[in-house]
Amino acid sequence: MNEDAALAARRPRAGPVLPREFFDRETEIVARDLLGAVLSCRTADGTASGVIVETEAYLGEHDPACHAAVGRTRRTAPLYGVPGSAYVYFIYGMYWCVNAVTRAEGLPSAVLIRALEPFTGLDLMRSRRPRARRAADLCNGPGKLCLALGIGAEHNGLSLQRGALTLHAGDRVPDGDVAVTPRVGITRAAEWPLRWLVRGNLHVSRPAGRGATDRS
DNA sequence: TCGAAGATTGTCT
């Protein structure tokens, strides 16, 4: 069976849009519950979507790794917005990363979406990421998924309940399939176990490794 | 105004 056929055979489900109340909870809980949800982006070129298989929690001004640790600036302002809105930022001069803002207004926490399993719009994703040779390489990183879905500055601060960028309920990932590990690519608070991923999924940016614990 | 850092990725060895 080829990769496209394998994807189709699993038939993930994209349900209703996740309500604001979903995001208005503890950031760690939102990060875990976003596994299995579907992120969809509509552009002039078409719509592409993927099932979330990896997330990281950033816990606000008291989390040294969170952008909000420096306080409210022009860049971090969307983090202080309503739960369920998007925080999209530019990094390393060439990549975008997308977060879902969580908790109550005024508490600048968010969940970074690190990897997706492609769901719809595979041809569109491939045209945007011609270097990706396998379907598993299309969205297995925060910069890659933004490229594949066409996410950029125009989505920063937008609601994830309506408009071009939306998050939909999907098939809940069983606790036994969820691994928790330290966050990736950071230097401050790097040991905090705030990364959630679907154990054994080929589309995560990095496998869980031996130090990972079950669910949480 | 300037310099350094950065939640990444792709290429090369």
Place this chain on the structure above:
DNA sequence: GACAATCTTCGAG
């Protein structure tokens, strides 16, 4: 595994 690419953001002076 090492390293370059590339540019926004923000603190320091």
